[in-house]
Amino acid sequence: MKRRCALSLIALTGCASLSQTALASTEPWPSRSVRIVVPFPPGGGTDIVGRAMGQALAPRLGQAVVIDNKPGASTLIGTEAVTRAAPDGYTLLVSGSTTFSVNPALKPRLNYDPFKDLSAVAVLARAPLVVVVPAQSPFKTLPELLTAARRQPGSVRYATYGSATAPHLAGLLLGLSAGVTLQDIPYKGSAQVSTALMSGEVEATFDTVASAGPLIKA
Structure with missing residues (x-):
């Protein structure tokens, strides 16, 4: 799920x-x-x-x-x-x-x-971002993901489109507000981010509903 x-x-x-x-x-x-x-x-x-x-x-x-x-x-x-x-x-x-x-x-x-x-x-x-994790992820809620990041700083990796992009800043802001460290992993684009997420290279990503929709429905 x-x-x-x-x-x-x-x-x-x-x-x-x-x-x-x-x-x-x-x-x-x-x-x-x-x-x-x-x-x-x-x-x-x-x-x-x-x-x-x-x-x-x-x-x-x-x-x-x-x-x-x-x-x-x-x-x-x-x-x-x-x-x-x-x-x-x-x-x-x-x-x-x-x-x-x-x-x-x-x-x-x-x-x-x-x-x-x-x-x-x-x-x-105006497009709000969503947090998406793979179907096989052990994290079923955002608090669970943040708890894991708190226990092992840097263990939760999230895919981005590169430095200073919206997904990158989203992870930084979430980490700051929750008092945890999330590790950003940059990729070239949406296709690479999707592949990394579904293959388990990263634990999560931040993206717009339009872009993340196919992943959510899959």
């Missing part, structure tokens, strides 16, 4: 926002395809939101909307690609708190300024 627990303390860390560079062209927009950059691998919550946005926009714009996954470096690779693109409205970014608040707070020397180099267009979703 899989267990999920909503973490209200980090409910807003999964909030996805759509940003674009400022429109500079005088030609009718759009006159060609639009690119949406997602700074995460395919399959995760942000990717799901980006693809849903692309499917909704394409028929309304009358142009193709291309999803361009550029994962890595805690969203820096994808975000910097957008800030370097022409400010003509044809390159959009779908991202969340890692890009707009976490990275600026934790990384003093960014190659972009989220308030100057990007223009917010809309909030697309």
Whole structure:
């Protein structure tokens, strides 16, 4: 039996926002395809939101909307690609708190300024995170998991998408609030996290309902 627990303390860390560079062209927009950059691998919550946005926009714009996954470096690779693109409205970014608040707070020397180099267009979703454990896990409740972590600090490992991502911060915040140490194990993306969880490489993960849904239903 899989267990999920909503973490209200980090409910807003999964909030996805759509940003674009400022429109500079005088030609009718759009006159060609639009690119949406997602700074995460395919399959995760942000990717799901980006693809849903692309499917909704394409028929309304009358142009193709291309999803361009550029994962890595805690969203820096994808975000910097957008800030370097022409400010003509044809390159959009779908991202969340890692890009707009976490990275600026934790990384003093960014190659972009989220308030100057990007223009917010809309909030697309607010996604609380859930705690997911494998079916064979001995932990049936969140208190049981925390008790094990308290008895053996670092013995409870949780999968993340890398440093400063929402799952990583969720584990840190939960550990701080409960007075325990949870060991984060970074992976490249949602597929790798799912594999690690189901194979028992880690004891838990934190993810959005959209991304964790298939695991919970399996």
